[in-house]
Amino acid sequence: METVLTTHFADERYRHVDTYVQYGGYSALRKAFSCPKERIVEEVRKANLRGRGGAGFPAGVKWGFLPKDLSRPRILVINADEGEPGTFKDRQIMSRGPHLLIEGIAIASYAMTIHSTYIYIRGEFVREAKIMEEAVAEAYAKGFLGKNILGSGFHLDVYVHRGAGAYICGEETSLINSLEGKRGWPRIKPPFPASVGAFGLPTIVNNVETIADVPWIVNNGGEKFASLGVEKNGGTRLIGVSGPVNRPGVYELSAGVLLREVIYTHAGGLKDGKQLKAVIPGGSSTPVLRPDEIDVTFDIESMGKIGTMPGSGGVIVIPEGACMVRALSVLMNFYAHESCGQCTPCREGTGWLAKIVGRIENGQGREGDIELILDVCDNMMGRTICPLADAAVMPAQSFIWKFREEFDRHIADKKCPFGNKF
Amino acid sequence: MSVAFSDTARRELEEILSRYPNKEAAILPALHLAQREFGYVSDEAIVHVAELLGFTPARIEGVASFYTMYNRKPVGRYHLQICRNLSCSLLGAEHLIEHVSKKLRINPGETTPDGKFTLSKVECLGSCGTAPVMQVNDDYHENLTEEKIDSLLDRLP
Ligand SMILES: Cc1cc2nc3c(=O)[nH]c(=O)nc-3n(C[C@H](O)[C@H](O)[C@H](O)COP(=O)(O)O)c2cc1C
Ligand code: SF4
Ligand code: FES
Numbered sequence: 204m205e206t207v208l209t210t211h212f213a214d215e216r217y218r219h220v221d222t223y224v225q226y227g228g229y230s231a232l233r234k235a236f237s238c239p240k241e242r243i244v245e246e247v248r249k250a251n252l253r254g255r256g257g258a259g260f261p262a263g264v265k266w267g268f269l270p271k272d273l274s275r276p277r278i279l280v281i282n283a284d285e286g287e288p289g290t291f292k293d294r295q296i297m298s299r300g301p302h303l304l305i306e307g308i309a310i311a312s313y314a315m316t317i318h319s320t321y322i323y324i325r326g327e328f329v330r331e332a333k334i335m336e337e338a339v340a341e342a343y344a345k346g347f348l349g350k351n352i353l354g355s356g357f358h359l360d361v362y363v364h365r366g367a368g369a370y371i372c373g374e375e376t377s378l379i380n381s382l383e384g385k386r387g388w389p390r391i392k393p394p395f396p397a398s399v400g401a402f403g404l405p406t407i408v409n410n411v412e413t414i415a416d417v418p419w420i421v422n423n424g425g426e427k428f429a430s431l432g433v434e435k436n437g438g439t440r441l442i443g444v445s446g447p448v449n450r451p452g453v454y455e456l457s458a459g460v461l462l463r464e465v466i467y468t469h470a471g472g473l474k475d476g477k478q479l480k481a482v483i484p485g486g487s488s489t490p491v492l493r494p495d496e497i498d499v500t501f502d503i504e505s506m507g508k509i510g511t512m513p514g515s516g517g518v519i520v521i522p523e524g525a526c527m528v529r530a531l532s533v534l535m536n537f538y539a540h541e542s543c544g545q546c547t548p549c550r551e552g553t554g555w556l557a558k559i560v561g562r563i564e565n566g567q568g569r570e571g572d573i574e575l576i577l578d579v580c581d582n583m584m585g586r587t588i589c590p591l592a593d594a595a596v597m598p599a600q601s602f603i604w605k606f607r608e609e610f611d612r613h614i615a616d617k618k619c620p621f622g623n624k625f
Numbered sequence: 626m627s628v629a630f631s632d633t634a635r636r637e638l639e640e641i642l643s644r645y646p647n648k649e650a651a652i653l654p655a656l657h658l659a660q661r662e663f664g665y666v667s668d669e670a671i672v673h674v675a676e677l678l679g680f681t682p683a684r685i686e687g688v689a690s691f692y693t694m695y696n697r698k699p700v701g702r703y704h705l706q707i708c709r710n711l712s713c714s715l716l717g718a719e720h721l722i723e724h725v726s727k728k729l730r731i732n733p734g735e736t737t738p739d740g741k742f743t744l745s746k747v748e749c750l751g752s753c754g755t756a757p758v759m760q761v762n763d764d765y766h767e768n769l770t771e772e773k774i775d776s777l778l779d780r781l782p
Contacts, residue, residue, distance in 0.1 A: 286748075286751065287749075288711055288712065289711065290753070291755075294751055325751060326694045328751065330763070362645075364644075364654070366653070367693075367694040368693035369691065369692050370748060370749075383649060384649035384650045384653055385688065443753065445712035445756055446711075446716070446756075519711055520715075522715070525715060533709070540748065624719060624720075625714055625719065
């Protein structure tokens with residue numbers, strides 16, 4: 204299959220500008236400078252490039268939301284926060300192909316008439332931040348960033364900005380507050396970042412993978428990119444598979460790949476010949492699937508039809524013998540820990556979910572606890588400033604709807620049938 | 626006792642300030658510098674950052690307390706941060722946490738009496754494909770087993 208991003212990832216030197224250029228890197232940037240800006244945005248639109256950060260918003264459409272008036276400078280922010288449990292793909296791009304991202308930034312910035320870009324990278328990625336800093340410095344030295352890039356008259360500055368440990372800062376308005384040096388509290392929308400974003404300026408926030416796809420689109424055309432995927436989901440996706448499989452890792456695959464093939468063909472199936480019990484398809488916030496639901500393609504619409512989503516492409520494989528209540532308890536503790544606390548339904552709700560699921564796992568569940576969980580979920584869904592509350596509700600509801608008998612058994616037996624461990 | 630950035634850190638801060646349209650945006654990077662300089666973000670460090678950037682200490686404190694990476698208390702020379710999220714747990718992270726806890730005779734959140742190790746449970750480190758994962762200071766250690774942890778801990782000076 205044709206690959207867009209990972210083609211040269213096996214070459215250790217690909218992270219350096221000279222090797223990147225030897226493989227044809229920065230040719231898309233040259234080409235972009237000879238195109239009208241609207242044409243680039245049009246190609247990205249035709250590419251059906253859907254945001255890879257989780258929500259899947261079409262990138263070309265988002266870029267069109269910037270105000271037409273150029274009197275206020277605009278900003279591009281790259282979301283490299285990669286905090287959604289099960290997701291580890293942007294780290295690969297940044298450590299193995301940082302210039303893909305930088306070239307994508309330069310093209311996107313040129314197309315949108317942007318002169319400053321911030322790469323907001325999660326604080327724990329110290330090594331990746333260093334690699335990105337070095338790659339940015341190389342790009343400046345070669346004239347791919349800075350003043351009068353490649354003689355085009357276009358100028359662009361790119362800065363790497365480190366976060367400091369907070370999942371919520373992956374949410375775009377929280378990320379903007381964090382970039383501004385504030386607590387990472389999500390903002391009430393509207394205004395949307397495209398009109399009032401970072402430093403009060405019109406801002407576009409895109410995921411690392413989304414922007415890294417842009418050079419290929421410029422080189423090969425939007426239609427070609429679209430044809431690598433399926434209807435409305437252009438291109439390839441970096442799909443990360445984790446959990447007890449034989450070959451965990453990141454795979455670049457068409458959105459037309461079946462989830463079954465991702466798990467069994469690419470990731471080599473489950474370790475020790477175990478059976479599959481459940482799979483979370485797109486990062487911890489996406490509704491869980493049963494083994495009889497995995498003949499689904501990895502695109503937003505097909506996954507939507509069965510009530511879930513491909514999210515950030517983080518497939519978490521749960522084997523037979525693993526306790527679903529314990530698994531949910533791990534996730535609920537996570538959301539309770541990461542709620543920023545601004546909205547009462549989220550602050551209180553995530554706390555309650557963690558507490559109730561935790562007591563069921565510990566054999567102290569009470570009759571009616573399952574209904575209580577579903578009630579708490581109803582009081583959270585869609586009632587908050589940002590989607591973190593929904594992100595906690597989706598696993599909670601789906602785990603119960605699909606694996607209810609395990610929850611019932613914990614409560615009836617007053618103990619975890621799996622012995623409180625994985 | 627008041628503290629102050631080294632000349633190197635001051636120069637770095639100058640360079641950082643040039644990247645942003647205002648001083649406020651330099652708060653997070655300045656706090657990272659403070660942690661590097663002083664080992665943790667003490668009250669004195671907060672006062673110093675506040676002075677350098679021209680904000681009240683309360684303002685800096687409000688930001689620092691929001692983010693988990695800023696240690697407001699001293700930590701050991703090696704900060705062992707083991708991921709407790711799902712992919713790591715499915716591959717034995719809970720046992721590893723228990724193992725380290727027993728080996729060092731401290732609970733998560735505690736520091737050994739000699740100040741060498743602090744053990745923490747952390748959320749997903751974005752490295753789930755090489756689970757279980759532990760971050761020690763700046764470095765990731767992946768595909769961990771008890772044996773790998775043992776040899777690492779025995780090796781650290
Ligand atoms: C709680 C929460 C966490 C998020 N974390 C991330 C993240 O780590 N990385 C990311 O790219 N997007 C994340 N997002 C999605 C962003 O808000 C935003 O949709 C995305 O960065 C837009 O870029 P894209 O359109 O290219 O996907 C998160 C959203 C929420 C609600
Ligand atoms: S939903 Fe939760 S995380 Fe989002 S703003 Fe409200 S309290 Fe904060
Ligand atoms: S779950 Fe441990 S690194 Fe993601």
